[in-house]
Amino acid sequence: MSSPGSPEVHSITGAGESLSQEQTGRTKRYLVSMTIRTACVLLAIVVPGWPRWVFLAGAVAIPYLAVVAANSGRSRRGSPPPAPVVATTRMLPAGPGVSDARP
DSSP, X not given: OOOTTSOOOOOGGGOOOOHXXXXXXXXXXXXXXXXXXXHHHHHHHHOOSHHHHHHHHHHHHHHHHHHHHHHOOXXXXXXXOOOOOOOOOOOOOOOTTOOSOOO
């Protein structure tokens, strides 16, 4: 337990995932999206009729959505930790016979 004047100590268990783990996850999501896009392109070539237009729309829209999702910033989980407490310093009162003039 901390004393009333001491700063609060934060636990590491509140930290988010590391940057490398987050980038790996984004890369996997992007590759899955591009695999689905490739399937849409191939199906648009093979499938006749109105489904061809659905697959073409998917082939056009998926790259945009995949790039936006891959480039999105890091997600924040929970609330951010409070700002650190900065200790302030106070000047002691001047003793007798000390002037405020500086040399």
